[in-house]
Amino acid sequence: MSNLFPTYARWNIEPDTAIGMKIISTAGKEYLDFTSGIGVLNLGHGHESVKMAVMEQLNKYWHVSNMFHSSIQERTAKMLSDASGLGSVFFANSGAEANEAAIKLARKATGKSKIVTCQQSFHGRTFATMAATGQEKIKTGFGPMLECFKYVPFNDNDAMIAAIDGDTAAVMIEIVQGEGGIHVINQTYLDTIQLHCQKHGALLIIDEIQTGIGRTGKPFAFQHYNVQPDIITSAKGLGNGLPIGAMIGREKLAEHFNPGSHGSTFGGNPVSVSAAEAVLKGIFKQGFLKETVHKAEYLKSALANALKDAAEVKEIRGLGMMIGIECEQDVQEFLAELQEEGLLVLSAGPKVLRLLPSLTVTETEIDIAVKKIEKVLAIKQTV
Ligand SMILES: *Cc1c(COP(=O)(O)O)cnc(C)c1O
DSSP: OOOOOOOOOOOOEEEEEETTTTTEESSSSEESSSSHHHTTTTTOOOOOHHHHHHHHHHHOSOOTEEEEEEEEHHHHHHHHHHHTOOOEEEEESHHHHHHHHHHHHHHHHHOOOOEEBTTTOOOOSSSHHHHBBBBBHHHHTSSSTHHHHHHHHTHHHHHHHHHOOTTHHHHHHSSEEEETOOOEOOHHHHHHHHHHHHHOOOOOEEOTTTTTTTTSSSSGGGGGOOOOSSEEEGGGGGTBBBEEEEEEOOOOGHHHSSSSTTOOOSTTTTHHHHHHHHHHHHHHSSSSSHHHHHHHHHHHHHHHHHHHTTTTTTEEEEEETTEEEEEESOOOHHHHHHHHHTEEEESSSSSSSOOOOOOOOOHHHHHHHHHHHHHHHHHHHOO
């Protein structure tokens, strides 16, 4: 019997060691990891520069509290600021906490309370971010939700226009809905949101927790579009596996988060922030994301080619290294069969296979993965 709350339907695999794109299980089986710990290990398992930065910090000290000055926090905040064009950073421990900070800041800065989010969105599991999430299954059984959230269909201009009014503090959106099935936002929708936010004095919050830190081929996914958010949130890829989140906002919002208005004991922990600093140095360095874009295009076209006759496959879509394969049937069986073949992938909703490889994946590893996917999805076709 397990002493853990059964909050996860776990796979029948226990990792022993992991390096690069590979996980070796305690049973001695080798897996190619196209999950990256759910979009976390953008530099792969055991990345040397992250490990070195963490070990160096461990040798100095690993916690002192935010009563002290921290040049690692300052340097890392500067990198996030330079990469996003937004001047002020708050460090948290997770994605949900980064979104909590964004929700609180938007309400305090505007003096208003309503927040518009999208159906099929995912913003976290805390009490506020669960309410922000536009999926019933996340909220079932928890009683009445916070009432300040309003949900609109994704990429529906008219519904968004109708939802934003004088009581709206913010619109919170994902550029690519990750958990919601790999749906990519369109420019006219962003234009509409931006125009109506400005008209009503509402802030635009972009949840970049899954899409950020190079995942889509730009430092942040909003940079594929013509849009200027007021706040973005980051987590997953930021620490390459060390727990950290960040809320990054316009400098003019800084006055609303003064001493006493928000905080976190562990937020900005030096070990996690030293990992983040090493991650940002690696991912934002000259040429790295250009190569990511190239490999992501290689993956997408290899998939399109391999699956062009697979009757099971409805659509392949995504942005950069965030790819969804929508199938005709429930994909849980495919996940299990791919595991048998030695390939780990995720789902996003019942019918979408989700690929989130590390950005360091090689073309050879992509070729191996695509062969396995082709084998499993093609077999289904003939059943
Ligand atoms: C994973 C995720 C979150 C929640 O992050 P946690 O670190 O699990 O709290 C929020 N928003 C998006 C878009 C995510 O993908």
